[in-house]
Amino acid sequence: MKNYPFYLTWTAQNNALKIDIKGSKGPCYITNDGRKLYDLSSTSYQAAFGHSYKPIKDAIKKQLNTLPISSPKGIFDLKEDATKKLLSLINLPGKIFYTTSGAESVENALKIARQITGKNIVLARENSYHGATLGALSITGDWRNKDHQTVSKWTKRIPDPIDDPKxxxxxxxxxxxxxxxxxxxxxxxxxxxNGVFSAPKSWWNALNKLKKKYNFLIILDEVVSGFGRTGKAFGFQHFSIRPDIICMAKIITGGYIPFGALWTTKKISKVYDTKVLSCGLTNYAHPLGLAAMSAVIDDITSDQFKINFSNLELKLIEAKDKLSQLSTVSDVRQVGLLMAVDLKTKPAFEKFIEQEILVAIVGQRLIIAPPYTMTPAKLKSLLNRVYNILKEKDEN
Ligand SMILES: Cc1ncc(COP(=O)(O)O)c(C=O)c1O
Structure with missing residues (x-):
């Protein structure tokens, strides 16, 4: 076993799953032995435009030649224009704070919520992941929360919304x-x-009422579900939720530059007109991130995007119906281009690699989140391969 000079994440180093990468092209990684690996989960759900998407690369290159670095105090056209584009995508009045990752977006949301309300407890779902930093991890409910001495007394776990529809x-x-x-x-x-679950509409409606009655804030983590993934610009747009803060990252730049953001209501932003916003970071509103974000928003608001997305979604729906029939599969859930396939036993990563597929395996579950830029025909053929792998398992 080769001992690398760097760590691999979320694993004992001796058991780490690895892929040897030489480069990447379109929706694929290219391995050292020249094989293609189709990125069926958009890597960690961020690579929604594949690995060599010209509009994002060109936007970054152009920015690199004009203003590659900025002071957090910097005021420049791109900062203002890209932020206006993001606000119009969210379609709610408010202000944006920039970060460089999903965890930092959640972290700053927690800081702002506590500062604004003067209260400290945050309610969160057990079945959740919000990021690896200590604050985001303290509200995370999955296994990654364990062993990190987070401030657990400030988190209270809610009954799962699926079991508590009203x-x-x-x-x-x-x-x-x-x-x-x-x-x-x-x-x-x-x-x-953690499995592509939302909450019933009745639960979201009740939440709006509870928020008003008991005066707490709603923070939505749209780090995975933002920027088109679920078929709307943001997941919350499927429901009548009235968020106070929205956390974003991942597809915000298609993964080409580490970047994130959070939106707050106008009401919150007004507080900071006079109160010190004690939040900040060295790479705040990084110009390369802003340039990539602007290209992403242009793309996902185009007519062509909507047409291709619907065609891809149809392929996912067809696959959902087929996969649901397999005896190895216990459930399939899908929204937009995000699908969870629950299996009765843990699938073997290598089986997928043999079929040139890189897919997220989380316990006994596959999470499929194809790049938006894949052709429907290619997605169909890859989903057939997934079907055949799971069917083979079925027959064994
Ligand atoms: C829902 C959600 N929130 C937050 C994060 C943290 O994002 P990052 O890894 O960019 O810090 C993730 C990462 O997977 C996530 O899935």
């Missing part, structure tokens, strides 16, 4: 914890890596 158990929890201590609830609008 949020009755949620209200009981609020009363038990004490509304005067609750700063916010933080939720992935669509749980991403």
């Amino acid at each position: 949020a009755i158990a949620l209200e009981k929890l609020i009363l038990k914890v004490g509304a005067e201590k609750i700063a916010a609830i933080c939720l992935e609008t669509f749980v991403g890596g």
Whole structure:
């Protein structure tokens, strides 16, 4: 076993799954032995434009030649224009704070929520991931929360919305914890890596009422579900949710530059007209990130994008129906270009690699999130390969 001079993430180093990469092209990584690996989960859900998308690369290159670095204090046209584009995509009045990752977006959302409300408890779902930094990890409910001595006394786990469609158990929890201590609830609008679950419409409606009644903020984590992934610009646009803060990252730049953002309401931004916003980072509103984000927004708001997206979604829906029939599959959930396939046993990563497919395997589950730039015919053929792998398992 070769001992590398760097760590691989979320794994014991001796058991780490690895892919040898020489380069990448379109929706594929190219391995050292010249094979293609089709990126069926858009890597970690960020590479929604594949690996060599000209509009994003050109935007970054152009920016590199004009203003590659900026002071956080910098005022320049791109910062203003790209932010206006993002605000119009969100379609709610407010202001944007920039970061360089999803975790930092959540981290700053927690800071702002606590500062604004003067309260410290945050309600969160058990089945969730919000990022690897200590604050984001403290509200994360999955296995990654363990062993990190997060401030657990400031997080309260809500009854899962799927089991509590009218949020009755949620209200009981609020009363038990004490509304005067609750700063916010933080939720992935669509749980991403933990299985593509949302909440019933009735739950979201009840949440709006509870927020008003008990005066806490709604923080939406749209790090996976943002920028078109679910068939709307943002996941919350499927429901009538009234968020106070929205966390974004990943597809915001297609993964070409580490970048993130959070949106706050106008009401919150007004507070900071006079109160010190004690949040910031060296690479705040990085020009290369802004340039890539602007190209991403232009792309996902184009007519061509919508047509290709619908065609890709149809292929995913067809595959969902076929996969659901297999005896090795216990459930399939899909929204837009995001699909979870629950299996009865843990699938073997190598089986997919043999078929030139790189797919996210989370426990006994596949998460499929194809690049938007893939052709429908290619997606169909890759999903057939997935079907055949799972069918073979079925027959063994
Ligand atoms: C829903 C969600 N929120 C936040 C994060 C953290 O993002 P990052 O890894 O960019 O810090 C992730 C990462 O997978 C995520 O899936």
